[in-house]
Amino acid sequence: MPLPKLLRLLGGATVTAILGFILLPALVVTLAAFNSRAILSFPPESWSWRWFVKAIAYDDFQAGVRNGLIVTAWASSIALVVGAAFAFALDRYEFRLKRTLETILLSPLVVPHFTIGLGFLILAAQLGFARGYSVIVACHVVLVLPFVLRSVYISLRNLDPRLELAAASLGASPGRVLITVTLPLLLPGLVSGWLFAAILSFNEFTASLFVTVQRTQTLPVALYNYVREYADPSMAAISVMYIVATATVLTLANAFLGLAKVLNVEHAR
Amino acid sequence: MARASVRSGRAAVRPFLRLFVAPAVLCALGFAAALAAVMQYSLRAYVPGSLEAGGFTLANFAALIRPLYARVFLDTVWICFLTASFTLIVGYPLAYALVHARNVALKSAILVIAVTPLFLGEVVRTYSWIVVLGNNGFLNSMLLKLGLVDAPMQFMFTEFGVITALVHVTLPVMVIMLAAALSHIDRDYERAAASLGAGPIRVFLTVTLPLSTPGIIAGVTTAFAWTFSAFATPQLIGGGRVNMVANLVYQLGFASFNFPFAASLSVAGLILTFAVLALMRAAASPLERIRQH
Numbered sequence: 001m002p003l004p005k006l007l008r009l010l011g012g013a014t015v016t017a018i019l020g021f022i023l024l025p026a027l028v029v030t031l032a033a034f035n036s037r038a039i040l041s042f043p044p045e046s047w048s049w050r051w052f053v054k055a056i057a058y059d060d061f062q063a064g065v066r067n068g069l070i071v072t073a074w075a076s077s078i079a080l081v082v083g084a085a086f087a088f089a090l091d092r093y094e095f096r097l098k099r100t101l102e103t104i105l106l107s108p109l110v111v112p113h114f115t116i117g118l119g120f121l122i123l124a125a126q127l128g129f130a131r132g133y134s135v136i137v138a139c140h141v142v143l144v145l146p147f148v149l150r151s152v153y154i155s156l157r158n159l160d161p162r163l164e165l166a167a168a169s170l171g172a173s174p175g176r177v178l179i180t181v182t183l184p185l186l187l188p189g190l191v192s193g194w195l196f197a198a199i200l201s202f203n204e205f206t207a208s209l210f211v212t213v214q215r216t217q218t219l220p221v222a223l224y225n226y227v228r229e230y231a232d233p234s235m236a237a238i239s240v241m242y243i244v245a246t247a248t249v250l251t252l253a254n255a256f257l258g259l260a261k262v263l264n265v266e267h268a269r
Numbered sequence: 270m271a272r273a274s275v276r277s278g279r280a281a282v283r284p285f286l287r288l289f290v291a292p293a294v295l296c297a298l299g300f301a302a303a304l305a306a307v308m309q310y311s312l313r314a315y316v317p318g319s320l321e322a323g324g325f326t327l328a329n330f331a332a333l334i335r336p337l338y339a340r341v342f343l344d345t346v347w348i349c350f351l352t353a354s355f356t357l358i359v360g361y362p363l364a365y366a367l368v369h370a371r372n373v374a375l376k377s378a379i380l381v382i383a384v385t386p387l388f389l390g391e392v393v394r395t396y397s398w399i400v401v402l403g404n405n406g407f408l409n410s411m412l413l414k415l416g417l418v419d420a421p422m423q424f425m426f427t428e429f430g431v432i433t434a435l436v437h438v439t440l441p442v443m444v445i446m447l448a449a450a451l452s453h454i455d456r457d458y459e460r461a462a463a464s465l466g467a468g469p470i471r472v473f474l475t476v477t478l479p480l481s482t483p484g485i486i487a488g489v490t491t492a493f494a495w496t497f498s499a500f501a502t503p504q505l506i507g508g509g510r511v512n513m514v515a516n517l518v519y520q521l522g523f524a525s526f527n528f529p530f531a532a533s534l535s536v537a538g539l540i541l542t543f544a545v546l547a548l549m550r551a552a553a554s555p556l557e558r559i560r561q562h
Contacts, residue, residue: 004469015366018359019382022440025397028407032400040405085285086293093283095290104297110494110542111304114515115535118522119303122310122532142300174284203390206500206515210522223392224501227399236400239393246388250381259380263445 026243033236040233051237061238064222068202070133071218075140076197082141083148083197084190088182090149091156106146116143117210124211135211136218140204144197151196155189158261188257195253199246304539311533322529329533338517338534342541345497345513348428349545352435353492356443357485359436364447364484365477387441391501398434398506399425426508434502439492446491450484451477490546497542514538 033051035044055061089095090102108116116139124135159182167181168174183190205220212221227235253259311330314323332338363383370376386394401407402424409421424430454477462472500515507513514534521531 007469011362011366014362015379018363019379021359022382022386022437024407025394025401025437028401029397031407040400040403082292082296085289089286089289089293093286095283095286101290101293101297104300105293108300109491110546112494112498112515112535112538112542114498114500114518115307115539116300116303118518118528118531118535119305119307121522122306122528123303126306138299139303142296142303145296178285199388203388203393205391206498209500209519220390220392223396224505227392227396227505235396239396242389242393243385247381247385250385250388254377254381259384260376263380263384263449 029236029239029243032233033240035233035236051233052241054232055234055237055241058226058234060217060222060226061219064217064219067133067212067216068218068220071136071140072198072201074133074137075144075201076194078137079141079144079148079197079201080190080194083145083193084152084186087149087152087156091153105149108143109146113143113204113206114210117207120207121210131211131213131216133216136208136216139207139211140201143204143207144200147196147200148193151193152186152189154261155186159185188261192253192257192259195249199249307532307535307539310529311536313529313532315527315529329530330537332530333533333537341512341514341517342537344511345538346541346545348432348435348503348511348513349493349496352432352439352496353489355432355436356439356492357489360440360443360447360488361485363440364444364451367444367448368451383444384441386437387445391438391499394438395434395502395505398430398437398502402430402433402506425506426510428511430506431503431511434506435496435499438499438502439495442495443488443492446488447481447484450481450487454480486549490549493545493549494542497538 031044032040034047034049036046036048036050037044086101086105090098120135120139121131124131129135163185164177164181167177172180202218203220204218205224208218208221209224212218217225223235223238250259310322312325312327314326314328316323333342363379367376367379367383370379399406403409404421404423404425406424408424409418412418412422424433458476458480459472462476463469467475497513498515499513500519503511503513504516504519507516514537518531518534518538521527521534
């Protein structure tokens with residue numbers, strides 16, 4: 001067999017195995033969710049929907065979804081406005097402390113989340129405001145901002161500056177150029193940045209564990225508390241719903257926004 | 270008149286600058302204040318039975334060198350190192366396939382499958398691995414059915430189990446960073462090497478791999494930092510037998526309410542993270558320089 005063909009076969013097998021490794025937990029948890037018995041067994045002896053019914057009806061999960069949506073809506077929208085404006089300034093202008101500011105705002109990518117959570121917890125306690133939604137939102141804004149920045153910045157880089165110059169040379173004011181030319185062209189980057197921010201905020205766990213209390217706990221925190229106390233497959237059922245929802249959103253995002261371009265894993269040309 | 274036009278001319282060069290940077294400055298200040306709060310607490314005395322911290326002291330940092338805590342730090346760094354290495358080994362072929370796949374549907378499938386776990390959250394992914402690795406979980410059921418083992422193997426509460434789940438957690442970001450680097454390599458270099466008679470393995474080892482170093486560095490450092498930050502995975506799969514810094518911080522904060530000591534552990538973790546990141550970048554910079562030529 002010629003070497004290139006052999007290599008391609010080997011490569012194909014390796015990639016298939018890796019994709020299998022990624023998919024394995026999702027597939028197994030799906031099997032477990034439809035198992036009618038409370039104790040794990042593979043393959044399940046009988047099938048049922050009852051764990052899904054139980055998971056949806058569980059009070060803590062419902063409250064978690066509600067709290068999560070409140071926090072996510074605020075955090076992702078604030079991060080979108082702050083991040084998009086700053087990405088624009090980063091791309092177009094030179095100003096004092098530009099690199100410092102950029103480094104600080106990107107550093108939550110590498111600073112341990114328990115440090116960030118602990119920091120906001122102590123800060124909130126010192127400033128004396130009760131642990132309400134505002135601390136969680138502030139914490140999440142900082143955590144998801146790097147993703148918005150990256151997404152909008154990449155779109156700005158791929159934007160053709162001649163379109164803005166054309167509008168300006170025809171007499172449009174900077175504000176008008178921004179609103180009628182730049183923003184519409186940036187829309188895919190803005191939407192994907194907001195989407196990433198929203199998904200990540202909704203899923204943020206470690207930092208949330210520090211800054212939430214029983215009354216404000218978000219879904220991941222509620223799930224964590226459930227796993228620690230109970231072992232029934234309700235958790236598997238809710239995991240399946242999570243996986244299906246996330247995969248659907250990402251497949252749609254890929255179809256409409258071009259995930260490869262947004263993540264910068266593909267050449268623009 | 271002339272002065273007004275000068276002023277407006279100056280403003281026109283950088284319209285909206287202040288308006289656009291101010292919110293970012295506010296966020297940066299908030300984040301800096303939170304980190305400063307941790308640092309300030311790390312230097313305060315612990316008052317048992319109280320949430321208030323006492324006067325300034327270095328006792329917290331002195332306690333860090335006790336074998337019990339030093340051990341957790343060493344274990345954490347070791348687990349992070351192994352996880353980052355395995356993630357690189359598993360992630361590279363996938364990133365390569367993602368960039369080089371010619372079939373659009375296959376490309377999209379690889380991308381969505383590789384990226385989805387990033388957005389699932391640590392708890393759901395960790396729980397899924399418990400279902401796979403548990404004593405009556407999927408893996409053991411299969412092994413028993415196939416007659417490969419007589420009794421369930423112990424995957425839970427082991428370093429193996431924790432690292433397997435952590436590799437799964439860090440894989441998406443590694444693939445994204447490697448694929449970003451691989452996709453920006455000019456294919457003409459590879460074609461040139463091939464046309465000069467280099468075989469596919471040689472082309473990969475002498476052209477593609479060296480040119481992808483920025484992606485490797487970015488991926489490995491991020492994987493390291495993310496693993497250091499992991500909490501749910503070592504907590505639930507490690508079950509107290511595999512302890513990482515994150516678990517110790519949480520335990521000290523919420524079980525013993527010793528926030529000053531939790532803060533000093535966080536600060537030590539932060540310093541360690543940045544030291545390791547700086548070390549990796551320094552080790553890699555000669556490679557970076559090669560790339561420039």
